[in-house]
Every structure is written in structure tokens, then in C-alpha cells.
Amino acid sequence: MKICRLSGVLITYALGSCVGVCLYDPVIRLAGMVHIMLPNNMDSKSTNLFKYADTGIAETIRKMEVFGAVRSRMVAKIAGGARMFDIQGGGSIGNIGQRNIESVRKVLAKERIRLLAEDVGQNYARTLLFDASNGEGRIRSFGKKEVIF
Amino acid sequence: MKRYEDMGSMEMDVMREIGSIGTGNAATALAEVISSKIQMTIPEVEILGYNEAIKKMGGPESIVAGVLVQMSGEIEGMMLYIQRLDFINLVLEKLLSGRITGYEQLGEMEMSALVEIGNIMISSYINAVSKLTGISINLSVPGIAVNMLGGILTVPMIEFGHQTDKIMAINGKFVCDNKEVYSNLLMLPNVDSLNYLLKKLGVYHE
Numbered sequence: 182m183k184i185c186r187l188s189g190v191l192i193t194y195a196l197g198s199c200v201g202v203c204l205y206d207p208v209i210r211l212a213g214m215v216h217i218m219l220p221n222n223m224d225s226k227s228t229n230l231f232k233y234a235d236t237g238i239a240e241t242i243r244k245m246e247v248f249g250a251v252r253s254r255m256v257a258k259i260a261g262g263a264r265m266f267d268i269q270g271g272g273s274i275g276n277i278g279q280r281n282i283e284s285v286r287k288v289l290a291k292e293r294i295r296l297l298a299e300d301v302g303q304n305y306a307r308t309l310l311f312d313a314s315n316g317e318g319r320i321r322s323f324g325k326k327e328v329i330f
Numbered sequence: 331m332k333r334y335e336d337m338g339s340m341e342m343d344v345m346r347e348i349g350s351i352g353t354g355n356a357a358t359a360l361a362e363v364i365s366s367k368i369q370m371t372i373p374e375v376e377i378l379g380y381n382e383a384i385k386k387m388g389g390p391e392s393i394v395a396g397v398l399v400q401m402s403g404e405i406e407g408m409m410l411y412i413q414r415l416d417f418i419n420l421v422l423e424k425l426l427s428g429r430i431t432g433y434e435q436l437g438e439m440e441m442s443a444l445v446e447i448g449n450i451m452i453s454s455y456i457n458a459v460s461k462l463t464g465i466s467i468n469l470s471v472p473g474i475a476v477n478m479l480g481g482i483l484t485v486p487m488i489e490f491g492h493q494t495d496k497i498m499a500i501n502g503k504f505v506c507d508n509k510e511v512y513s514n515l516l517m518l519p520n521v522d523s524l525n526y527l528l529k530k531l532g533v534y535h536e
Contacts, residue, residue, distance in 0.1 A: 194390035195480025198488050218484070219491045229495060265485050266398045266473035277488050306481020308391060323393055323477050324434050 182215045182231045182241050184248060191311045196261035198278035200285050200301070201309040202238060203258045204294065205316040206250035212313035213250075215241045217261075219277075220284035234284040242292055257294050258318045258330060259285055260309045262301045278302065298330040331525055332534065334377045334498040342375045344533050345500055345524075349373035349517060351462055352455035353502030356515055359454040363447060364424040366507050373502040380487050383497060387412065387514065390480030393433050395441075397448025398485065400470040401456070405527060407519035408486050409455065409469075411448040412479070417513040420506050421447055433476050445474045451515060459517075463530060486518045493521045 183191050191214040193201045204213040215237045222233035230236040242252065262282035282301045289296050300307065300320050308321040320328040332341070353373050361368040376386070384390045395418060397411040413421075418436075419429050425443050430436060436444075449472040460467050475482055486497055500517040519527065528534035 195384075195478040195484075197478075197481030197484035199484050218488050223492065232491060232495075263481065265475045265477065265481055266396075268398065268400060268473035269471050304475070304477075306478035306484075308478070321391075 182213065182237070182244070184211065184213045184245060185313045186211045186248065188314045191313065192309065194308050195306045196309055197263055197265045197306045198261070198281060200234070200259055200261040200278075200281045201307075202241070202285055202289075203309070203311040203318055204241060204245060205256050205258075205311075206245065206254050207256070207316055208251070208254050209249050210313055210316075211245055211248055211250045212311055212316065213241050213245045214309075214311050217281055217285060220280045234281060234288050238285065238288045238292060242294070252293065255294050256297045256316070257289050258298045258311070259296065260300045260307050260318065260320055260330075263306060264302070264304050265306065267304070300328055300330055331521070332528070333521060334494060334496050334524070337377065337498075340533055341528055344528065344531055345375045345498075346373055348459055348462065348527070349375065349500035349502055352459045352500075352517065353515060355458035356451040356455040356502070357504055359450050360447065360504065363450060364421055364506075366420070366424065369505040369508075371503040371505070373500050375498065375500050377496055377498045379496055380483070383499065384480050384483055387483070388479055390478060392479045393477065394479050394482065395433070395436070395444055395474060395476045396482040397445055397452070397472050397474050398482075399449065399452045399472045401467050401519070401523075402470070403468040404465045405467045405519055405523040407517070407523055408489065409452045410482070410486065410516045410518060411452060412482075412514040412516070413444060413448070414513065416509075416511045417506070418444060420509075420511055436476055441474055441476070445472050448472055448474070455515065455517070463527065465527065465530060490518075490520050498524065
């Protein structure tokens with residue numbers, strides 16, 4: 182999880198089935214980014230809250246509020262959740278990306294944060310950049326044009 | 331129960347030995363398929379965090395072809411065979427007498443050759459391990475992804491993510507025709523399977 186304010190670009194490299202969540206308060210230009218690996222935190226003793234969609238997003242919002250963000254102003258952009266390998270009978274490998282996306286959407290809705298844009302699913306990894314100066318997201322991926330969202 | 335990071339030098343040696351036997355058999359299989367001389371390095375047992383693992387293998391955005399097979403049965407986890415462009419060309423020259431200059435040129439024919447090579451090597455690896463230990467391991471059909479290394483490595487990281495923040499990889503490298511053409515074959519057992527394996531081999535008592 183990373184936070185920056187006014188200027189600077191947050192970046193997370195090569196999101197596969199993970200989901201990158203960008204949170205932004207446009208008024209004070211505070212940007213936060215968290216890299217979600219799994220849909221739910223089922224272990225209360227877990228030391229790394231940011232790995233999971235439910236605890237990760239909630240904790241990022243809390244940290245951003247400490248820095249002055251106001252929840253009602255915050256917006257979100259998400260990317261990732263790909264299905265990297267197509268394996269028949271592969272079980273969880275096949276749909277973990279999709280489950281991550283769904284969980285992230287659900288948590289954002291529950292936290293009452295508006296989801297502005299998403300670039301999710303399919304079968305390729307994405308590098309996600311998020312600009313704190315204007316809340317613009319950019320996505321780099323292999324063999325595809327850069328996406329601005 | 332031992333976590334990856336609790337493993338001592340004794341356990342590491344045992345895993346390295348298992349890796350050597352598997353990797354040796356995989357090398358033989360590769361040599362037969364592409365009728366070339368293949369050398370292998372002694373596999374390293376690596377217990378790494380996500381970022382370390384990616385850095386060690388060439389950076390998150392480097393493009394590779396990865397062949398993935400899931401292990402189930404008495405041992406659960408994954409086998410991942412990472413191929414880079416120079417290795418891919420070596421294989422394509424031998425099998426299809428063609429070359430490519432970039433990953434985007436990999437067509438259906440080329441991909442299926444790479445999957446098959448990966449599948450043959452992984453199967454001989456696991457066969458050897460299975461024979462040595464008397465443990466039965468089932469393998470899924472192989473899948474392939476040509477993409478950023480970081481994205482490919484998230485697949486095992488996520489699969490074991492509820493149990494650990496690290497992965498244990500038994501990393502074997504191959505050198506073809508004395509050229510510095512590397513490819514990595516990783517065995518990634520989950521934590522339970524690692525314990526089972528160590529117990530079965532008599533190196534770990536509760």
C-alpha cells in the first residue's frame with residue numbers, strides 16, 4: 182500500500198490475477214494504491230492486511246482519512262484480475278482473478294466509494310500507474326497499447 | 331508444522347537432492363526431444379518473497395513464456411517452466427526449423443511446441459521424484475502464458491497466499507549446446523506438501 186499527495190506517480194508492476202486498487206480524493210489530491218492478492222481475509226491473525234480485498238481496502242481508506250481524505254469525495258479505479266493460465270480442471274487458478282475483481286467491487290460498494298473506471302479480466306498482466314496530480318490511471322501491458330483511464 | 335522459512339540446512343539439502351533428480355530427468359528428456367546436448371546446474375532451493383523472486387528471475391515486466399502444471403494427490407502445488415526468447419528459438423529451430431524475433435510472433439504451432447516441451451520435462455521430473463519417494467503425484471494438463479514474468483509468478487503466490495507470503499522454489503537451470511541459453515524449471519510445493527514430503531523422507535519428526 183502506498184499513498185502520495187499533490188504530485189508523484191504510484192506504480193504497481195505486472196498485476197496478474199491480483200487487482201490494483203487506486204483511491205483518490207480530488208479535492209486534496211491524495212492518491213492511494215493497494216495491491217490485492219486474495220478476495221477475503223479469513224485469518225484474523227494475518228500480519229499483512231493489504232493482501233486481501235476486504236481488509237486491504239478498508240485499511241487503505243483509514244490511512245488516507247488520517248491524511249485528510251474525506252470518504253464522500255473519494256473515487257476508485259481498479260485494474261488487474263486476469264486469468265493468466267487456462268488450465269482445464271485447474272480449479273482456483275482459473276477464477277481467482279474474477280473472484281478478486283468481484284470482491285473488490287463489493288468492498289468498494291460497501292465502503293460507499295464510487296468506482297469510476299476499471300480495466301479488468303482477460304488474460305494478460307498489467308502494470309498500473311496512478312498519477313496523484315490529476316487522478317489519472319495508466320496501464321501498460323505486453324503487446325497492447327497503453328490505456329489511459 | 332514447518333513453514334518455508336523454518337527449513338534448516340538438512341531439509342534444504344533434501345529438497346535440493348529431490349530437485350537434482352527431477353531436473354536431471356527433465357534435462358535428459360529435453361536432450362532427447364531436441365537432440366542437443368543439455369547441461370544442468372545443481373538446483374537451488376530458494377525461499378523468497380514475491381518481490382525478491384521476481385527480481386531474481388529478471389524483473390516484473392520482462393516477457394517470458396511460462397508453462398504451468400498443477401500437482402495434486404499426495405503432493406499439491408505447481409510446476410512452472412520459464413522459457414525466454416533465446417531458449418524458445420533453440421527449440422523452434424530444432425522442432426519447426428523456424429526462428430522468431432519477438433514473442434508476439436509466437437503462433438499456435440509454436441506455442442503448442444513450447445507447451446509440449448514443458449509438459450514432457452515436467453512429467454519426467456515428477457515421474458522421477460515420484461519413483462524416488464514412493465509418493466504418487468497427479469499432474470493437470472499444461473497451460474501456457476506468454477506475458478510479464480510478474481503476472482505469471484502471481485499465480486503460485488496467490489495459490490499459496492492464504493498460508494504464506496513466500497514461495498519455495500526448487501530452481502533448476504539448463505544450458506543448451508554450451509550456449510548460455512537458460513530456462514528455469516521451478517517446483518513449487520505448498521506448505522502442507524513440503525511437510526508431508528519431509529516426513530515421508532524421514533528428515534522431519536514432529
